[in-house]
Amino acid sequence: MKAFSGWSIRTHLILLVAFAVTPALAIILYTGLEQKRNSLNEAHSRCSALVRALAGDMGNTVSSTRQLLTTLAVLPQVRNMDAPACDELFREILRSDNRYLNLQLFRPTGESVASVVPPPPGLNVSDRKYFRDAVRRRTFSAGEYIVGRTVNKPTFNFALPVTGDRGELLGVVQAAINLERANAIFDRSHFPAGSALVLLDGTGTILFHSADARYQIGTKDDQGIFNDMRAARGDEKITLRTSGGSYRIMAYRSLQLAGDPTPYLHIRLEVPEEAILTDANRILFRNLWFLTFAVALAAMAVFAYANRVITNRARRLVRSSMLLASGGQDVQVGIPYSQGEFGLIAQAFDDMARTLASREEERTTFVRELQAATRQALDERAKTEAILASIGDGISIQDREYRILYQNGTSRGWMNDQSGRFCYEAYEQRLHVCDNCPVRQTFEDGLVHTVERRLTINGRDTCLLVTASPLRNSADDIIGGIEIVKDITDRKMVEIAQKELTGKLAESNQQLQHFAYIASHDLQEPLRTITSFIQLLARRYQNKLDKDAGEFIAFIIDGAQRMQRLINDLLEYSRVESQGAPFVVFEAGDAFRAATMNLKRRIEESGAEITHDPFPAITGDETQIMQLFQNLLSNAIKFRGDEPPRIHVACAETPTEWEFRVTDNGIGIDGQFFERIFEIFQRLHGRGAYSGTGIGLAVCKKIIERHGGRIGVTSEPGRGSCFSFTIKKNLSEKGDAA
Known part of the structure; x- marks a missing residue:
């Protein structure tokens, strides 16, 4: 056998001629095999062409769908979730383009806003893959096999997020693809009976088949065939497999979105080998006698053919191989692809040369991009280091073993350059980690921790606020700690x-x-x-x-009496703090009723009408709160207008305090005196007009301050006044918040 392998092509062809003139059975069998191979090659070409056509059509449809959804996502009626306008727009698109079964618009939570086909009540698609991917990745996404809850048939869906001007998610717009178009292309190709077109999603679920009883829509594909399809990684592939007890030619191709790790669609065409070879077998038997004559003629012409065709083309292949091996990239054999086996070899060689040239170009581009990215990373690192160096606080980074990896300029100025040393050794002169080390606490629970430390820095006793936070990698693992130190x-x-x-x-x-x-x-x-x-x-x-x-x-006598009143009022003012009772819980309504009883005669004389909201139980000095109500009610009665006084006490609750408002219909107060009236011995009217020493509101303010609250007034002259004050909740006996 080794001797035979060293012979030239011419010698082998002469030997073939010798074999060609052997018994006619050998010639018939040889011719039959050639005819079957040609039939299979033609079937391969037709399958490959149809798969490419289907992939191109689906790719165009997906590209158009991406373009359509991108256009819809920026329209005002879509971004504003205008359901009527979107419904009309979607219907107009479906009337002009039969590639789509439905167009829909969803809210970020999955509820339907607009749909050409009326959705079922309560429709929510937040569980659909196309919706989840569009929301999570904020990009064009494909779905898996589903039976559409709106169109009620198997669909293949694409979706795109609708975002606002600041990038916030406003909704998701979705298109359902009509897979029946693939069947129309398949029918026009007129493949033999028993052929089948199958469309599968990325998980191997059958989306569509051309009336083949072996497949059911929604079921999983044969795992071995599907694994071969996934291994092709998007390239077109033709193979021969056993399926259902017979051999079938299978051509398939996968479609994949940019940036998506898995294909969203697999296209497979199956043609029975038996149907392909029917015509070949018929022609074989018809041409048995002609083959005998043809072999004789071929024997005479083989020598000349070998010299002029085979040897010359073989030399071309050898020369092209040597050029490619020496580093040439734009290498072509120069043999027409239609010239038989040498054409196929030349085509395969040329394809290989183009692929190598493309790979070299990709490698060059990758190296160039890698160098640019490296320069950019170095620039960003320089910027970061400049920012850290300009910060007035000391910043350092430590690894999981508490070894100092980095210090900014402030930290080095305080502690010198301690890079490579353990922090407890460099800062505290210890042999182990400190008990209250914030970095250790951060390593343990992943949270931010802050402690105060005292150190001697440059001969000065210094108090430092140390804050530690975790440093994480892309997998969210803690790989170190960042320590910020503030003086x-x-x-x-x-x-x-x-x-x-x-x-x-x-x-x-x-x-x-x-x-x-x-x-x-x-x-x-x-x-x-x-x-x-x-x-x-x-x-x-x-x-x-x-x-x-x-x-x-x-x-x-009058002056002595006024002096007596002033002294009494001064005593009352000083007793707010010096002789106040401990705080207790009591009903505010009881203090209010005691105040009205003390003023009963004045209320009856003035004809005052006093109303109030329900009072709460509060914490405080009940006697002082009674005095507070009495002073405010007394002022409302004293400074009345022509009409009888009408006074209302309102009460409202907030999470931390009680708010009271005392409103009257009296003579009112000018806005410039709102603060002055709460000062001690301040009066806005002469003694002849209204009696009093001007200390009542000062006492009210001091009582409110003791109860942790605020007091103020809003008023207009001639339109009454509203005094409001607050009392804190949960006061202790000393007046502090419990």
Whole structure:
């Protein structure tokens, strides 16, 4: 056999001629095999052409669908979810394009907004693959086999997200493809009986078949055949397989969206080998006698054919192979593809050369893009390092073993360059990780942790706020920790100074209140003595003094009485803080009713009408709250207009406090005095117009402040006033929030 393999092509052809003149049976069998092979080759070509045509048609349909959905996604009526306008637009598209069974618009949650075919009640497609992929990946996506809940037939769906100007998801627009077009193309090709066209989705589920009883729509395909289709990776492939007890030529191709890891559609054409070879067998038997004569003629012509055709083309193939091996890229054999086996070999060689050239171009492009991406990454790294270096806080990065990998300029300025050292060794001079290390806590639970530390930096006792957060990789695994250190020494010193100042201020206020109480209390006795003796003088010498003396005595008595009222009011003001009762829970309505009882006579005299909302149970000093209501109601009665006073007390609840509003129809207050009226001894009217010392609202403000609230007023002259105040919920006995 080795000796035979070394012979030239011419020698082998001469040997074939010798065999050709052997018994006629050998010639008939040889000719029959050639005819069958040609029939199979023709069938292969037709199958390949139809699969390419179907793939091209489906690719065009998908491209048109992407273009259509992209156009729809930016239309105002689609982005505004205008159902009537979308319905009309979708119907117009389906009337002009029979490639689609339905067009629909969904909300981000999967509910149907618009559809040409009326959807069933409560339709929600959030479980469909095309919808989930469109929402998750925000791109054009394909679905799997489903029986459409709207069109009620097997469909193949594509979807595209509808987004707003800021990229927010507004909805999803979807198109259902009519797969019957593939059957029309198949029918026009006139393949032999028993041939079948099968369309499958990416999971191997049958979407469509051309009236073949071996397949059922919605069932899974033969796993072995489907695995071969997936292994083709989108390239066209023709093979011969056993299916249903007979051999069938199978041509298939897969379609895949850019960026999608799996094909969305597989196209397969099956043709029975028996049907392909029927004509070949008939022609074989018809030409038996002609083959005998043809073999004789071929024997005479083979020598000349070998010299002029075979040897020359073989040399061309050898020369082209050598050029390709030496690095040439644009290499072509130059043999027409239609010239038999050499044409097929030349075609395969040329295809291989083009593929290698394309791969080389792709490799060059990849290297160029990789270099550009590397430069961009280095630029971004330089920017990041510049930003970190400009930050005033110290920033460092540590790996899972607490080894320092990076320090910005601030950190190096504080602690010197400690790269490569363990943090506990560099910062704390320890042999192991600190017990309260925030980086360790971050490694344990993946959360951000903050602690305060005191260190000596550059000879200065420094208070630091250390914040640690996890550093994760693309798989969300913690690979290190980021530690940000802020110098809060100055802030701590300010806090200490503020605390000392607050303590001194509290002590000063306490001493001031005590002084006001003692002063006002000690003034009571001499004032009572003056008042008593003046009144005694007036009674004893009533008719003995002249008119001026009597008037002077009256002035002294009036001044002493006003002094008495001022002292009493001052005592009342100082007792808000100094003699307030512990806070308890009580009904606010009880304090309100006690206040109205104290004012009963004035209410009856003025004809006042007082209404109120239901009162809650609150925490506070019940006596002071009663005094608060009494002061506000007394003012509303005092500063009334021509009509009888109408007063309403409203109450509302918020999550943290109670809000009360006391509204009246009195003379009102000018806006410029809204804050002044709450100051002690401030009056807006003369003593002849309205009585009082001007301390009542100051007492109200102090009571409210003790209860952790606020007090204010809104009013217009001549249109009444509304005093509002708040009382915190959940106060402790000392007045703090519990």
